Amino acid sequence: MGKYFGTDGFRGEANISLTVEHAFKIGRFLGWYYGRAHKGTDHKCRVAIGKDTRRSSYMFEDALSAGLTASGADVYLLHVTTTPSVAYVVRTEEDFDCGIMISASHNPYYDNGIKILNGRGEKLEESVIQEIERYLDGEMPEAPLAHREQIGCTTDYSAGRNRYIGYLITLATRSFKGKRIGLDCSNGSAFSIAKSVFDALGAKTYVINNEPDGTNINRDCGSTHIEVLQEYVKEHQLDVGFAYDGDADRCIAVDEQGNVVNGDLILYVCGKYMKEKGWLANDTVVTTVMSNFGLYKAFDAAGISYEKTAVGDKYVYENMQQNGHRLGGEQSGHIIFSKYASTGDGILTSLKVMEVLLETKQPLSKLCEDVHVYPQVLKNVRVDSKPEAQNDPDVQAEIRKVANLLGDNGRILVRESGTEPLIRVMVEAPTHEECEKYVDQVIAVLEYKGHVNK
Structure with missing residues (x-):
């Protein structure tokens, strides 16, 4: 990870650690890099920009657009939309050089972020990110300004978002008629897309947290507050529920009984179905080190192989591309179906789960019952310095001590957050009490x- 960019873009509190000056300079660099510097003096760089519902997203949209057009790029504004929709537009139209999503995903409204996608709709290459960081730090000359007819312009491109909605609808294998489906849009990007898709497919759609006001994104709602949808599904006796995060690249489901179906369980449900259909390339699912022991045991029983990557859908996708795998994801709900998308896509994930329900004619609770999830406790500790806390010899000694005590009956994982000043301490063990005990020992x-910032 760099000084500014983590595993999911440049993220921080708006106008404190992420400022309009940063956004403007990123725009200046990208417009120059993908224009005259990268492809020759006559190339007109084209960039698609989407944003979530945060109040500050409009400010960053303007700053990025100003920087891009000043460097000669043409900007196509998708307005409030999802991260996967930006990836789709860039990936399916040959003349886009890159895409930008303005979002801090599941973070609170006062944070924001800049995610950059390459011309294939994938997370930007590390080599280019390093160049951006050098430019932000003044280690490179200022990008030349465009003049006269070379100056770029901005264009309303809501048509691109509408194309994405149409694409999602075409992916459904059956009508959703007669199905009672709950959607928690997290007062975020999904509010402009999700209901339209499910309504078009014939579902009886029940939508909550679908009225963004600029400050209520992710607030007591969405995939990080799944208990809200759990109660809603039970109260209204729905067949299934789906909750998204701020930019809708995650999905967490709720079964008809109100039980949480996280990313691990979604990987199992979809992976087993794809294997039975002969669609699971290499009979392998790509996971991260955060996936539960119970998932791997269920995969073993189903004859499904698996790979483990570092945390981050970026690393999951890289592994899938390198090895030709079709399904991968994270416990947090980033699920990638590489045949259909180049990023995690919450709404697409919902549609693929619905496909399994409809084709197998089984409720989601039944499809999940073969996975016996190990108790897991994850606690986030805010620290002054992630590297110093992580590498402290006494902290490492305590981690080794816990690992030895757990033996083959569990595991401990201590890692730095890629997006926040946090150390994440996670333990899986036979009982919840053991998990709590060992996590608290490390904390x-x-x-x-003296590492904890209180």
Whole structure:
């Protein structure tokens, strides 16, 4: 990870750690890099920009657009839309050089972020990110300004978002008629897309948290507050529910009984179905180190192989591309179907789960019952310095001690957040009490050594 960009873009509190000056300079660099510097003096760089519902997203949209057009790029505004829709537009239209999504995903409204996608709709290459960071730090000359007819312009491109909605609708294998489906749009990007898709497919759609006001994105709603949808599904006796995060690249489901179906369970349900249909390339699913022991045991029983990557859908996708795998994802709900998308896509994931329900004629609770999830406790610790806390010899010694105590009956994982100043401490063990005990032991050492920012 760099100084500014983590595993999912440049993220921070708006106008504090992520400013309009940063956005303007990123726009200046990208317009120059993908224009005259990268493809020759006559190339007109084209960039698609989407944003979520945060109040600050409009500010960053303007700053990025100003920087891009000043460097000679033409900008196509998708307005409020999802991250996967930006990836789709860039990927399916040959003349886009890159795409930008303005979002801090599941973070609170006062944070924001800049995610950059390459011309294939994939997370930007690390080599280009390093060049952007050098430019932000003044280690490169200022990009030349465009003049006269070379100056770029902005264009309303809501048609691109509408094309994406049409694409999603075409992916459904059956009508959803007669199905009672709940959607929690997290007062975020999904509000402009999800209901339209499910309504068009004939579902009886029940939508909550679909009235963004600029400050209520992710607030007590969406995939990070799944208990809201759980209660809603039970209260209204729905067949299934789907919750998204701020930019809708995640999906967490709720079965008809109100139980949470997280990313691990979605990978199992879809992976088993795809294997039975002969569609699971290499009979392999790509996971991250955060996936549960129970998932791997269920995969073993189903004859499904698996790979483990570092946390981040970026790394999952890289592994899928390198090895030709078709399904991968994270426990947090980033699920990638590489035949259909180049990023995690919450709404697409909902449609693929619905496909399994409709084709197998089984409720989601039944489809998940072969996965016996190990108790898991994950606690986030805010620290002054992630590297110093992570690499402290006493902290590492305590981690090794816990690992030895767990043996083959569990595991401990301590890692730095890629997007926030946090150390994440996770333990899986036979009982919840053991998980709590061992997580707290590691946190106690972090506190004793003075790493915790209270």
